[in-house]
Amino acid sequence: MGITRVLVANRGEIARRVFATCRRLGLGTVAVYTGPDAAAPHVGEADARVRLAQVNDYLNAGALIAAARAAGADAVHPGYGFLSENADFAATVQDAGLTWVGPPVAAVRAMGSKIEAKKMMAAAGVPVLDELDPDTVSQEQLPVLVKASAGGGGRGMRVVTDLTALAGEVAAARREAQSAFGDPT
Structure with missing residues (x-):
């Protein structure tokens, strides 16, 4: 079964760019946001939105996976920054039965540490x-x-x-x- 709805685990311009690509591909979109971002453009542009409890939940794999499930997303795109270079997050997304829209976990692990x-x-x-x-x-x-x-x-x-x-x-x-x-x- 293919991807139908993508949660973007990011905000602002990053999320908006991923949403635009998803729309071109016919995929639904899910925004995550916190209180300070409630009126941000990316929130209004998504097909669905899930409010995160705390600002640091952008770095909380459990909160992001719960948001994906709550919104009916079957895939997670990390955007860039935040958890995009975190191999454990990529693996956790896959372990949760969601599609990771990014490089293979092994590649993220290899390149996630600049050292x-x-x-x-x-x-x-x-x-x-x-x-x-x-x-x-x-x-x-x-x-x-x-x-x-x-x-x-x-x-x-x-x-x-x-x-x-x-x-x-x-x-x-x-x-x-x-x-x-x-x-x-």
């Missing part, structure tokens, strides 16, 4: 930059981009132009990645 993805690329002969070691960066090497492995959607990224700020920016990127993605790397 592991970089190792894979290096092993395949793709040139990669060395890891940033804050203790060895010199003023001449600046600016540098600090990017959390677990980050996505611009979160966990810091441009450093002053060497004295480097340690603090690395710590801030880790805190932001932990808060947004549950992983400080």
